Amino acid sequence: MELTQLTALSPIDGRYRKKVEHLDEYFAEYALIKYRVLVEVEYFFFLADQKFFKLPLKARHSLRSMLENFSIDDANQIKLLESVTNHDVKAVEYFLKEQVEKAGVGQLKEWIHFGLTSQDINNTAIPLSWKHAMEHEYLPSLINLQNMIYSLATQWKDIPLLARTHGQAASPTKLGKEFMVFVERIHNQIELFSSIPYAAKFGGATGNFNAHHIAFPKKNWVLLGNKFVEDILGLQRMQFTTQIEHYDSLAAHFDALKRINNILIDLCRDIWTYISMDYFKQQTKKGEVGSSAMPHKVNPIDFENAEGNLGIANSLLEHLSGKLPISRLQRDLTDSTVLRNMGVPMGHISIAIQSLEKGLSKLILNEQAIKADLENNWPVVAEAIQTILRRENYPNPYEALKDLTRGKQKIDKIAIHQFINSLKISPALKKELKAITPSNYTGVNPAY
Template sequence: MPISRLEAISPVDGRYGYLVEELKLFFSEKALMRYRLRIEIEYFIALVSFLKASGHKILIDVNIDVKFLRNLYSESNFNAEEAKKIKELEKVINHDVKAIEYYLKEIFSETHDENLSKALEFVHFGLTSQDVNNLAIPLAFKESMEIYYRNIKLLLDLLKDMSREWFDLPMLARTHGQPATPTSLGKEVYVWVYRIESQLKILAQIPHSGKFGGATGQFNAHCAAFKNLDWVKFADKFVQDVGLQRELWTTQISNYDNLAAHLHGLERINTILIDACRDFWQYILMEYFGQKIIKSEVGSSAMPHKVNPIDFECAEGNLLMANAIFSFLCSKLPISRLQRDLTDSTVLRNLGVPIAHTIIAIKVFIKGLKKLVLKKEQILNDLNKNVVVLSEAIQTILKREGLQLPYEAIKALTRTGDQVTIEQLNGFIETLDVSDSVKNELKALTPSNYIGQYPSME
């Protein structure tokens, strides 16, 4: 009996389940069964065709209904009732992949199709369970990434729109938390866009790969049964047709190196998002942004006035949770005792968890960004009162003019701990041994126009 969201142990299935409903198609127990069934069926179709073309006497006259077979693992056909049948078989034999094989053979027997009856024992022929798992899981992961890319694109599009809108809005930078050379709000937002898109390009270059080669990776059983067939060539094509790249040298299990690389990539992007969440949180603290007020909402159970930046905090927490699991998976999965141990099997069942936390974070982050209310006057006031940031520009121009020790001269004025006014700065400029044109050039500098230049955003 299915549990309600209120009874779920994990917040991924409970509190936040509505945000990641789509992921159930890829990472639930039922989804894993369906992907395993898909691999078993596609292998059966490819194997029968291959052996038939090779002249195998049992299969030479067999004609299988490919459309019927592929419909067995379709989303519309493989429902909860079918998944329960597999689960019941697993309870008896205590093996989840063998249960898929028996389930498929039962269907073949029930159809009373002579073609399927002749080919019955070519279901799971020569395979170990990891030939199925190590294709099913990376394929599910690959296809689930459509959801990730769709959501990260929504976030990037929003950040790009914000960057364009605020690109000409000068803003005080803070390095080490202290007033520093001015920047623009739009430019600072676009830094995150640039970083994420750079990592996405790297992520796109990593192959989605899987293991397929029998009990220890070199088709021993296949070769014993059919000595003169090119099983390496067959496997390469089969795995490619499924939608993956075959790992050529393996033990019983996948090397998991490419999967780990994908997870590392997602972890790096999440780290960039954590950086963005914390900065937006800080900008709200600095009152560069307010937040849209929803009258029905409560910010604090004790303090009625509060409007907390909860979306950025929730996003950050979910990103940190995702990265903790990504990091663990990356360090664990590529390691196995000798030709295999079973630790990867139970660990891989959690693959959807960090992806879910990531999707939750992205959606909540977007929600937080849409609540922001720009406080332009506060941003400009903070910038313009910090005229000391012009000291960098002044000493650089004076170096250009050949003045001796300009850094030390401006340091004496600006590094006192007191607020420096524009009048004090102009008074300092008047004492300099430079031409009037240079003095005018220095006086024309303001925190708002000392911005520099940027590359094109496009």
């Protein structure tokens, strides 16, 4: 069968294709080829700029135009060359030599891929495409999600909410503050993620500029390699490498993504639970159904979809971060096929973030249920009462409240106030204690 949304093996290329097609520019085979071409051309220009040869301006413009207009047809031409060479990077080299011929400077074609091994191209092209994907797609989408959560936190900042620790009623909080927990966690992880460098390898067959140095021993190839990778490509060149990059920084990116995904899974599960407690209703759409058998169902499918996709992404990221930094001696080939799967977890993450945004946009606050839950849990003010009694040096206040509230069937406002009336304290202190309710015993947090 031909590849369609119905025949694709992976749902990110089938069912969810429209949600992830924007990632083609960074992770598809076409993208890898395009970024390889970019690095090769920029290196060719760099050598010309360093006076290794003279490149006429017209030829430079011709090659720059080819690069800027690189198309699927160009990539297909390279794939045809690869069918002969059985080597993907060599096919790029041969393609570019043809382009140099077309630009009228065929005598310069051997400066294409000069002194390089394929990993000098792969270990710059891949981190560059990764960098662009993070900066142009992933981080903006994550920040948009964070802003959406912050907007809800601001909207609900004054809504008192019964907290639950160990699944049991606990000291009340504010709904907005609970959303701010996730805003802060995401912010902190973005800061950590942004501090990780985009590392690259560029140094010849085994990392020592052997071919470069033997051809031009008086040139400072370490300095030139640094200048090309850092100033031209905007990456950070590792100084001591084998044939391949260490992948330690890339692994750190994957681990950071896993942490962020875990935070989002935590958010999905919290909101799922709030929906199950009826704290939130969900907007419905005409024509949609929640169950094939139960007409009343409005399931929290967006949060479930997000959680599932984040879990798949984490499984893949775990393998990527664990495998890539390990390579036998100066290089084995296991990294090559693994690196081709970098876009798969990013596809699942993209689907998850879109599902989360959709789910959050459908939430309808059910204040009545939230207030009822608070009113049904008066024992949570016991902490407040015993703390004030401690302040007043009242004997054994914790124990007194424990005997009143722990494990009892029904402790309501009347029972609490009867207990307060039984205390041998001043009328003013009794009034202070009676003013405490589950709805106003919510503490304090920084302004936001």
